[in-house]
Every structure is written in C-alpha cells, then in structure tokens.
Amino acid sequence: MPSNNLDQLYRQVIMDHYKNPRNKGSIEDGALTIDMNNPTCGDRIHLTLQVEDGVVQNAKFDGEGCSISMSSASMMTQAVKGKKIDEALQLSHIFSDMMLGKEYDDSIDLGDIEALNGVAKFPARIKCATLAWKAMEKGVSEEQQQN
Amino acid sequence: MLSKEIRSYFPILNQEINGHPLVYLDSGATSQKPVQVIEAIKKYYEFENSNVHRGVHTLGNRATESYEGAREKVRKFMNAKSTQEIIFTRGTTTSINTVAQSYGRANVKEGDEIVITHMEHHSNIIPWQQLAKETGATLKYIDLEADGTLSLEKVSATITDKTKIVSIVYVSNVLGTMNPIKEITQIAHEHGAIMVVDGAQAAPHLKLDVQNLDCDFLAFSGHKMCGPTGIGVLYGKQALLEKMEPIEFGGEMIDFVGLYESTWKELPWKFEGGTPIIAGAIGLAAAIDFLEEIGLDEIEKHEHELATYAMDKMLTIEGLTIYGPNDPSKRAGIVTFNLDDVHPHDVATVLDMSGIAVRAGHHCAQPLMKWLQCTATARASFYLYNTEEDIDRLVAGLRTTKEYFNDAF
Numbered sequence: 279m280p281s282n283n284l285d286q287l288y289r290q291v292i293m294d295h296y297k298n299p300r301n302k303g304s305i306e307d308g309a310l311t312i313d314m315n316n317p318t319c320g321d322r323i324h325l326t327l328q329v330e331d332g333v334v335q336n337a338k339f340d341g342e343g344c345s346i347s348m349s350s351a352s353m354m355t356q357a358v359k360g361k362k363i364d365e366a367l368q369l370s371h372i373f374s375d376m377m378l379g380k381e382y383d384d385s386i387d388l389g390d391i392e393a394l395n396g397v398a399k400f401p402a403r404i405k406c407a408t409l410a411w412k413a414m415e416k417g418v419s420e421e422q423q424q425n
Numbered sequence: 426m427l428s429k430e431i432r433s434y435f436p437i438l439n440q441e442i443n444g445h446p447l448v449y450l451d452s453g454a455t456s457q458k459p460v461q462v463i464e465a466i467k468k469y470y471e472f473e474n475s476n477v478h479r480g481v482h483t484l485g486n487r488a489t490e491s492y493e494g495a496r497e498k499v500r501k502f503m504n505a506k507s508t509q510e511i512i513f514t515r516g517t518t519t520s521i522n523t524v525a526q527s528y529g530r531a532n533v534k535e536g537d538e539i540v541i542t543h544m545e546h547h548s549n550i551i552p553w554q555q556l557a558k559e560t561g562a563t564l565k566y567i568d569l570e571a572d573g574t575l576s577l578e579k580v581s582a583t584i585t586d587k588t589k590i591v592s593i594v595y596v597s598n599v600l601g602t603m604n605p606i607k608e609i610t611q612i613a614h615e616h617g618a619i620m621v622v623d624g625a626q627a628a629p630h631l632k633l634d635v636q637n638l639d640c641d642f643l644a645f646s647g648h649k650m651c652g653p654t655g656i657g658v659l660y661g662k663q664a665l666l667e668k669m670e671p672i673e674f675g676g677e678m679i680d681f682v683g684l685y686e687s688t689w690k691e692l693p694w695k696f697e698g699g700t701p702i703i704a705g706a707i708g709l710a711a712a713i714d715f716l717e718e719i720g721l722d723e724i725e726k727h728e729h730e731l732a733t734y735a736m737d738k739m740l741t742i743e744g745l746t747i748y749g750p751n752d753p754s755k756r757a758g759i760v761t762f763n764l765d766d767v768h769p770h771d772v773a774t775v776l777d778m779s780g781i782a783v784r785a786g787h788h789c790a791q792p793l794m795k796w797l798q799c800t801a802t803a804r805a806s807f808y809l810y811n812t813e814e815d816i817d818r819l820v821a822g823l824r825t826t827k828e829y830f831n832d833a834f
C-alpha cells in the first residue's frame with residue numbers, strides 16, 4: 279500500500295534527520311530567539327541563532343512536531359550555519375520555491391534539503407516543512423533591522 | 426447497524442481518493458451532505474430565492490415561509506417551547522459568542538465566576554476568557570477524571586454562589602465523552618447560575634431535548650449534522666432572551682428607527698440583524714428531515730456499535746493508545762488516538778494515501794491536549810454512513826503505517 283508517492287515524501291534522509299536531529303538544543307546567551315508555531319496543528323519550534331558580523335555562526339532548535347517539520351528544522355540549521363545573512367535568506371527563498379512546486383535555483387548545492395522536494399506534492403504538509411525556515415527568516419530580518 | 430444503503434444518498438462518498446475508495450472518518454470536523462440537502466438548497470435557489478420578511482411579492486412569501494418553516498423544524502428537533510427561542514446564527518461559535526457578549530456583559534461583574542471544563546473546544550473557551558478579562562470575573566475549570574469524564578462531585582465543588590455562567594460541552598469532540606448535562610444544569614441552577622451547552626457534537630448524534638435538560642442556552646452547527654456550512658442555532662429560554670440586547674444592529678432586526686433612537690423587533694428576529702442565512706436554514710431543515718426519518722436514536726446506536734467495533738479492533742494494534750473513556754457506551758462515535766511515536770500528521774498522511782480521511786492535530790482543544798499531555802493526536806470520527814468495513818480499512822491502514830515507519834527506516 280505505501281505508494282511511491284509516500285516514498286517520495288518520506289525519504290531516508292528525512293527520517294534520518296527526524297530520528298537523529300542535528301543542532302538540537304538551545305544556544306544560551308546573546309543569541310536571537312525565535313518561537314513559532316503552526317496554529318492549525320500545534321507544531322512548534324524554538325530556534326536560537328547566533329549572528330556575528332552578518333554571519334550565522336551557530337543555530338540550534340528545539341520543538342515538537344511531525345517528521346517533516348522536525349527534519350526540516352534539523353536540515354535548516356545545518357544549512358544556514360556559517361552562511362551570511364543574505365545567503366541564508368537566499369536559501370530560504372529557494373526552499374520556498376521548491377515547496378510551491380516552482381522551478382528553483384539549482385546552481386547552489388542544497389545538500390540534504392533537496393530531499394524535501396517531495397513535500398510539494400502534499401499541500402497539507404507544506405506548512406510543516408516551512409515552519410523552521412519562517413522562524414529563521416524572522417530572526418535574521420530582525421537582526422538586519424537592528425543594524 | 427444502519428443499512429448500508431444510506432451511503433447511496435451521499436454522492437461524495439462514491440469516489441476514489443489517491444486510487445482507493447474514500448473512507449471518510451472526519452465527520453467530527455464536518456459531515457458529508459445527502460442529496461436531500463443539496464436538492465433542497467438547489468430548489469430554493471431555482472424557485473424561491475428572494476429576501477425574507479420584506480417584499481409583498483410571491484417569491485418573498487415563499488422564501489419567508491420556507492425560512493420560518495425551518496425555524497419550526499428546529500424547534501421540534503430540539504423540543505423547544507416556542508420558535509421565539511430559536512435564533513439562526515452562523516454556527517456554534519457565533520452562538521456562544523452571542524451569549525457571552527449579550528447575556529455575559531449585562532450580567533457578569535467583577536468577582537463573579539464563569540465555569541467551564543478542560544475538555545472544551547476553543548469556541549467554548551475564548552469567548553469566556555474575553556468576558557472574564559473585560560468584566561474582571563474569574564474563569565474556573567472543572568477538572569476531569571483520569572478517563573476523561575466529568576464527575577458530579579467535582580462539578581459541585583467548582584460551582585459556587587459566585588458562579589454566574591456554567592458552559593459545558595455536551596459531547597466532547599476529542600474524547601467522545603457524553604456529559605451529564607441535565608445533572609450539571611441542576612447544580613448550576615441551585616447556585617443561581619445559568620447553564621450554556623455546546624451542542625456541536627451532540628446535535629448530529631443524539632436526540633436533543635432542551636426542556637428535559639432545562640439548560641438556558643444551547644448552541645449547535647448545521648454542517649456537522651448533514652446540513653450546509655454557515656448556519657447554526659442558538660437556543661435560549663424566552664425569559665432570558667427577552668431581556669437580552671442584540672449584538673448586531675442593522676436591517677431586519679429593527680422595529681422603529683428614528684434619528685437617534687431605535688427599537689427592536691420581537692424575538693427571535695431582534696438577534697438576526699441583516700439578511701439572514703436563508704438557504705442555510707432551508708438546508709438545515711432538510712438535514713433535520715433526513716436525520717429524523719432515519720431516527721436519532723438509531724443513529725446514536727449505530728455510532729455506539731461502530732465505536733465499540735473500532736476500539737476492539739484498534740486496540741489489537743500494539744503501541745496504539747486511545748484517549749477518553751474505555752467503556753464505549755460512555756462515548757459517541759469519536760475515537761482519538763496515537764500510534765507509537767509516529768506523529769499524527771504522518772499517520773494522517775499515510776492513511777490519506779490509502780484513501781482514508783482522519784483528522785490530525787489539536788482539534789481546536791489545546792487545553793485538553795495539555796491535559797492529555799500530548800501536542801497532537803489523530804482522530805477517527807464516525808457517522809451514519811460509516812460501516813464496519815470502513816473501520817477494517819482504518820485498522821489495516823494503521824498497521825501499514827506502523828510497519829512503514831518502524832521497519833522502513
């Protein structure tokens with residue numbers, strides 16, 4: 279019964295991030311803190327970002343949610359660590375296009391994130407996948423405004 | 426069990442979803458609509474459409490007759506004394522907000538208490554939170570028993586002489602628990618409080634009798650009982666409604682309008698400002714005819730049987746937890762569960778790929794989720810068109826889900 283479609287959604291990499299999340303936890307002091315939830319389903323993320331000189335030096339998350347939202351959070355923190363703010367925002371933009379099923383910029387190596395492209399075929403799950411990215415965007419744009 | 430022929434009245438059920446025949450187990454969110462209801466709305470728009478209580482012309486009369494005829498049908502359906510006690514609203518949410526804003530603002534003051542429970546839907550929590558904040562009253566929660574039922578001892582211990590409003594769900598949309606509304610109403614009245622009932626999950630599934638319950642207000646939605654969306658009912662005792670102020674002002678609800686002062690129409694129209702939900706009320710009346718022809722008692726029995734069957738079968742799946750009373754006779758056709766540590770969203774997605782629709786999330790009851798100590802659950806809710814085969818499909822789907830998540834990765 280689990281169709282090919284399901285296998286496209288639940289890739290091995292996704293389940294690996296879900297079961298062994300990277301950057302789980304919270305950065306203690308001086309970090310940007312963003313709390314976001316998905317009111318329709320109760321998923322929530324607590325994201326902490328350490329931004330110095332326009333670069334995301336560290337990123338950690340805590341939260342509760344389904345395999346898609348939590349694996350996406352894990353991948354996001356992995357992807358933005360060491361990136362400049364505009365690079366992180368650009369990644370977020372690419373991710374959003376991917377979720378909307380649009381053509382996306384593939385000149386950048388997306389690494390594990392690519393595995394989430396199956397989510398686009400499951401409209402009800404797109405919000406799960408984008409939660410962590412929205413939190414990151416909110417955090418860095420606040421940081422940008424302050425400087 | 427009800428006859429499977431009932432399914433043939435619901436065109437939507439006769440389709441494939443993701444390559445499998447649809448099994449619809451989300452009637453708790455909204456029920457499907459039989460042809461009788463769809464046709465009644467179509468007939469209204471094709472032959473009667475017109476505004477009500479206005480024109481002198483024939484269509485206007487037809488529309489008014491159908492709309493007011495629907496009100497009489499609702500009155501009988503819930504055994505109210507008079508059609509003056511039946512107010513058409515947009516749904517349960519609007520009905521409860523009307524009580525909170527009209528009765529509540531006029532009768533609740535600082536130091537008073539409003540009493541609800543931990544198993545309420547957000548629509549029976551937030552209107553009272555807001556009222557408590559505005560007035561300085563205290564919002565109190567009745568604690569639940571371990572199996573998700575209410576005990577009358579705790580009800581008695583929570584309601585005091587300071588309590589002005591008690592508002593409780595008749596049938597829980599998460600636990601399926603059926604609450605002893607009649608007994609709770611008596612306790613509320615002994616303390617001089619009024620009793621408001623959230624009947625959203627009760628109206629579709631059991632015989633309502635507001636005179637027997639003796640509750641002061643009761644709210645329900647048409648869309649959960651085979652009727653259309655956008656129509657609901659607020660029942661209120663006439664003596665209370667008479668003294669209450671409308672919360673919406675405009676056309677249809679007025680008697681005389683001067684430059685600086687106006688007067689209101691009599692009940693129930695003073696609470697129905699603006700062009701009413703005419704097609705919705707007519708659709709609701711058709712839904713009531715449909716349900717009564719089958720019999721609410723029969724429907725309730727059918728759901729108990731399905732719930733019993735479902736709980737038996739589901740509990741054979743290792744790692745599956747069912748929330749709420751273990752005794753199926755204490756619950757309506759609602760089974761909320763979790764499967765091991767597979768997140769309910771993932772459960773719902775895998776089931777959906779097999780054509781099975783269940784709900785996943787917090788079911789608009791975040792305080793209850795907190796009480797259950799989980800952030801989300803999956804819910805299968807049954808209605809008159811569901812069968813044992815639907816449940817067999819659900820159980821098979823759950824087994825596959827478990828295998829998929831436990832073994833595939």
Ligand SMILES: Cc1ncc(COP(=O)(O)O)c(C=O)c1O
Pocket residue numbers: 453454515516517518519546548549594596597598623625626646789
């Ligand atoms: C117990 C309960 N109360 C209230 C509501 C709200 O109903 P509506 O959204 O139709 O206003 C619902 C439906 O979701 C419910 O299940």
